[in-house]
Amino acid sequence: MKRILFRAAAAAMAAAVAVAAVSCRPAGGASAGEAPAADPQIAQTLAQVSIDSVKVYVDELVALHTRHTLSTQTDPQQGIGAAVDYLAARCGRWAQAAAPGRPKPLIERVSYSVGEQGGRYDRVTQVPELMVTLPGTEGEREILLMAHIDTRVRDVMDSTAFAPGADDDGSGLACLLEAVRLLSQVPLRQTVKCLFVSGEEQGLDGSRHLAARARAEGWPVQAVLNNDMIGNVRASGTELREDRKVRVFSESRSGEDSDSRQLARYIRETAARYVPDQEVVLNYRADRYGRGGDHSSFQREGFTAVRVCEYCEDYERTHQDVRTEDGTAYGDLPEYMDFPYLVRNIRINLAAVMSLALAPAAPAQVRIANARELDNHTVLTWDPVPGAASYQVPCRETDGAEWLPALPLGLSGQVPAGQTEFRCPLSKDNYYFAVRALSAEGHPGLPGVAR
Numbered sequence: 001m002k003r004i005l006f007r008a009a010a011a012a013m014a015a016a017v018a019v020a021a022v023s024c025r026p027a028g029g030a031s032a033g034e035a036p037a038a039d040p041q042i043a044q045t046l047a048q049v050s051i052d053s054v055k056v057y058v059d060e061l062v063a064l065h066t067r068h069t070l071s072t073q074t075d076p077q078q079g080i081g082a083a084v085d086y087l088a089a090r091c092g093r094w095a096q097a098a099a100p101g102r103p104k105p106l107i108e109r110v111s112y113s114v115g116e117q118g119g120r121y122d123r124v125t126q127v128p129e130l131m132v133t134l135p136g137t138e139g140e141r142e143i144l145l146m147a148h149i150d151t152r153v154r155d156v157m158d159s160t161a162f163a164p165g166a167d168d169d170g171s172g173l174a175c176l177l178e179a180v181r182l183l184s185q186v187p188l189r190q191t192v193k194c195l196f197v198s199g200e201e202q203g204l205d206g207s208r209h210l211a212a213r214a215r216a217e218g219w220p221v222q223a224v225l226n227n228d229m230i231g232n233v234r235a236s237g238t239e240l241r242e243d244r245k246v247r248v249f250s251e252s253r254s255g256e257d258s259d260s261r262q263l264a265r266y267i268r269e270t271a272a273r274y275v276p277d278q279e280v281v282l283n284y285r286a287d288r289y290g291r292g293g294d295h296s297s298f299q300r301e302g303f304t305a306v307r308v309c310e311y312c313e314d315y316e317r318t319h320q321d322v323r324t325e326d327g328t329a330y331g332d333l334p335e336y337m338d339f340p341y342l343v344r345n346i347r348i349n350l351a352a353v354m355s356l357a358l359a360p361a362a363p364a365q366v367r368i369a370n371a372r373e374l375d376n377h378t379v380l381t382w383d384p385v386p387g388a389a390s391y392q393v394p395c396r397e398t399d400g401a402e403w404l405p406a407l408p409l410g411l412s413g414q415v416p417a418g419q420t421e422f423r424c425p426l427s428k429d430n431y432y433f434a435v436r437a438l439s440a441e442g443h444p445g446l447p448g449v450a451r
């Protein structure tokens with residue numbers, strides 16, 4: 001008897017979903033329970049990521065000799081000043097050529113003072129960095145892409161030695177440059193900001209300055225993707241190579257379901273959809289042992305931030321003086337990078353950023369309404385999300401790392417737009433549940449996890 005009722009409930013729910021699916025999906029879109037279909041506009045933009053352009057950016061950045069935070073700001077051929085000029089000039093040309101009807105990109109040079117409190121500085125000075133804003137047509141939220149301009153050699157205070165920084169972090173800068181070039185050609189609902197920060201090697205000072213400004217000015221930041229070293233595939237010492245995996249580090253200070261962890265899962269999902277030949281590995285750590293990155297500056301200010309980083313690291317490259325010693329060549333030069341790998345990582349970034357910038361916000365106040373009842377159902381409620389054309393309820397087992405692509409037992413997790421309650425015959429004790437809002441085109445937003 002119970003079994004029959006259960007089946008009837010499942011069938012009724014599947015029928016309701018079929019209606020929702022018809023009303024909010026484009027022809028050929030995903031059916032109930034499947035992952036959303038790929039958006040041809042996103043796929044088209046990703047296809048335009050150019051290996052030739054990326055190589056040129058890295059070569060031109062390396063040609064600036066050093067981008068050390070304390071290097072010259074007046075020499076047009078080298079140093080941090082020339083690097084910021086170079087990035088601003090490139091982005092300025094793309095801003096001028098932005099697609100008609102798209103809000104114009106804004107280029108802002110910023111600076112901050114260093115050295116008053118000591119640290120890795122030998123003087124008090126103003127340090128430049130750059131912020132490029134690609135305004136969204138709606139722009140209630142901001143998605144931040146970040147990479148660091150500055151480079152170093154073994155001696156972190158040496159501001160004049162050749163410090164090419166091809167991978168660390170020319171690779172991240174190349175990602176941001178391609179983002180500005182390509183996203184200035186497409187309309188997005190939400191705003192994307194590219195932060196070219198300095199002071200990373202001296203102690204994350206440039207990102208700390210911008211994170212404090214974001215907090216003080218109340219930037220509506222939804223996600224921060226820090227790209228630091230995304231173009232190397234060789235592990236020095238072990239000689240392992242991995243050119244089909246990239247790590248996304250997410251901290252867990254607020255538990256398995258921290259917002260950073262949701263963002264990391266989202267990047268993995270969109271990568272699987274749009275860049276299936278590269279795997280995002282979820283690394284449940286803030287960063288590598290004994291090291292950090294600019295995403296932590298934003299985490300400390302309470303923002304949702306992750307780090308994208310190559311799977312293998314080459315310690316004969318990073319932070320080395322360029323030299324040959326005992327037959328081994330050291331130094332972070334472009335010839336040791338893997339550019340097809342870098343291109344795939346740039347595509348992974350753009351897939352996540354575009355999908356987020358086209359999707360509705362995460363639902364707020366997602367609650368298990370029957371949490372205190374002896375009831376084998378799960379009843380979820382949430383606040384309506386502006387711009388949501390439908391909702392989807394994913395779940396995962398309590399030891400599961402990822403949201404399942406569909407609810408178990410063939411149940412549907414689809415909910416039509418007007419509804420903000422969901423009831424299903426799965427026990428709230430056996431799963432984690434979330435709710436995500438979908439745009440009319442089927443772009444899924446970040447999940448709001450049921451508490």
Ligand SMILES: [Zn+2]
Nearest residue numbers: 168169228229
């Ligand atoms: Zn770095």
